[in-house]
Amino acid sequence: MAKSESRHGRARDAQRARMAILDAAEAAFAQHGFDGARINAIAKASGYNISLLFQYFDDKLGLYAAVLQRAHRETTELQAQMLGPLLADETIVSHAQMLRPLLETAVRTTFNYLVEHPRFLRILTWEMAEGWQTYAQIASQFPTDKSDQFETLFTGAWRMGLLRSDFSALIQLTLVFQVCQSYLAFLPLYQVMLPGEEVFSERALSRAREHIVAFIVAGMMVDLPQTKREKGCV
Numbered sequence: 001m002a003k004s005e006s007r008h009g010r011a012r013d014a015q016r017a018r019m020a021i022l023d024a025a026e027a028a029f030a031q032h033g034f035d036g037a038r039i040n041a042i043a044k045a046s047g048y049n050i051s052l053l054f055q056y057f058d059d060k061l062g063l064y065a066a067v068l069q070r071a072h073r074e075t076t077e078l079q080a081q082m083l084g085p086l087l088a089d090e091t092i093v094s095h096a097q098m099l100r101p102l103l104e105t106a107v108r109t110t111f112n113y114l115v116e117h118p119r120f121l122r123i124l125t126w127e128m129a130e131g132w133q134t135y136a137q138i139a140s141q142f143p144t145d146k147s148d149q150f151e152t153l154f155t156g157a158w159r160m161g162l163l164r165s166d167f168s169a170l171i172q173l174t175l176v177f178q179v180c181q182s183y184l185a186f187l188p189l190y191q192v193m194l195p196g197e198e199v200f201s202e203r204a205l206s207r208a209r210e211h212i213v214a215f216i217v218a219g220m221m222v223d224l225p226q227t228k229r230e231k232g233c234v
Helices: 002-036 039-046 050-057 060-088 090-094 096-116 118-129 133-141 147-159 169-185 187-193 202-220 226-231
Strands: none
Touching: 002 039, 002 050, 002 060, 002 118, 039 050, 039 060, 050 060, 060 096, 060 118, 060 133, 096 118, 096 169, 096 202, 118 169, 147 169, 169 187, 169 202
């Protein structure tokens, strides 16, 4: 029993150390980007030595990949919750009253996630500014096992006359992320442009979120006549 408890204790300690290192790395990459972040500073901020960092993550790129993989797992889980019904029931793509709320929820949840994870938002902004060069080195580590399913479903919705375009589902879903990211990344500029408004308040963010939801979904979905909308299909 004592040995079992000891093993569990070591496992908890290792997990705690990994999380502390990942949190410190996320903060450093958000503030300085991949190139500007320093391994020794990350180790110091985490409270663990550099040798342990290398033991867990191999090198700086491995640590960066682990930070993004954690965010990827979280966003993938959110995506599964939001769009899972589409994958479970393909008939949804033929019903406007079912498809529209799902897409609205997808946009709303994406916006909320980025608001709640400002470090991840900043890391994405760094990547975009640097042409996604670092991400390209680790892209193969991020699975896209459901991409074909999304492509099939979006193509089906387009053929049913519900979506405006047969543009790649992957790009359309990524655009949701990009629009939300862009708005939030520009908030400091909006504050400069509109000094009399409180753009960072919860109320302002909620209002902006709903505007972005309407903006994106209206751009994705065909505006059906009222009679067809009431029937829920074309």
